[in-house]
Amino acid sequence: MPVFPTLFLSHGAPDFSLHASPARDFLQTFGEKLGKPQAILILSSHYDMAQPSFSADEKPGMLYDFEGYPEEVSKIDYPAPGLPQLATIAATLVEQSGLPTQEIIGRGFDQGAWGPLSLLYPGADIPVVEAAIQSEEGAGHHFVLGRCLAPLRQHGVLIIGSGHLNAPNEVLESSDPAAPPQTPDWVTEFGEWVREKAELGDFDTLVDYKAFAPHSARNHPEPDHFMPFPFALGAAGEGAKGRRVHHSVQQGTLLMDVYLFE
Structure with a gap:
């Protein structure tokens, strides 16, 4: 396997x-x-609970928790099955570390799950369990949460952290599609700092990104969209390092980067 x-x-x-x-x-x-x-276990920055939580529906529904988008967005369907057994195993692994956990019924996939999964695996034929961030906890907590779940990889489970490499309040628009706005230094410097630390496997510095990363507060006014990053690093196991496999920018400031950890 x-x-x-x-x-x-x-x-x-x-x-x-x-x-x-x-x-x-x-x-x-x-x-x-x-x-x-x-199977897939995906931690979404749009799923925020006070304690580690895992969706345990056999047939998850869809959650459209947003406004201001075209009606066709709310017609997107991703009918992947759930896998309650995986949710229970994940909860057990986390509980063994001393963290309280819960299994949730009836929430449905949010866009942090169905958005990317509909592109990665459009057949929707792989069982999916969605996991929650804890926005009141720090990056170190999410690294530990991921490390608890690392054994699942030995059983063919793909573990994903779904967030944003940065989530600034500022976006840049251009009236000329052929000339997109130039990415400002405060975005580029943050993204390159993350890349450098990930390639080194320097999790100690990454989990303390607020103190060490350049322009950390400007790139992440709120921490929720970054928490899946240390989670994915932790879930890769001892000694893991990251590799940036995609880099692009939307609206001048939004980094769309993708990382593999192994």
């Missing part, structure tokens, strides 16, 4: 899958390159 690397991806806006972009084009071909796992 193949052991998959773990994955961090920037999932884009709710209508991400409907519009051509370098990031969308990359994800549409990347699932085939990765291969087909037995």
Whole structure:
């Protein structure tokens, strides 16, 4: 049974899958390159609970927790099955570390899950369990959470952290599609700092990104979209290092980077 690397991806806006972009084009071909796992466990920055939580529905529904997007976005369906047994095993692994956990019924996939998965594995024939971040906890907590779940990789489970490499409040628009806005230094420097630390496997510095990363507060005014990054690093196991496999920018400031950890 193949052991998959773990994955961090920037999932884009709710209508991400409907519009051509370098990031969308990359994800549409990347699932085939990765291969087909037995199951997927995806931690979404749009699923926020006070304690580690795992969806345990046999047939998850869809959650459209946003406004201001075209009606066609709310018609996107990703009918992948759930896998309650995997949710229970994941909860047990986390509980063994001393963290309280829970299994959740009836929430449905949010766009942090169905958005990228509909591109990676459009057949929707792989069982999916969605996991929650804890935004009141830090990056170190999410690294530990991922490390707890690392044994799942030995059983053909693809572990994904779905967030954004940065999530600034500022975006740049251009009236000329042929001349996109130039990415400012405060975005580039943050992205390159993350790449450098990931390639070194320097998790100590990455989990303390607020103190060490350049322009960390400007790139992440809130921590939720970065938490899947240390989670994916932790889930790759002892001594893991990261490799940036896609880099692009949308609206001048939004990094759409994708990382593999192994």
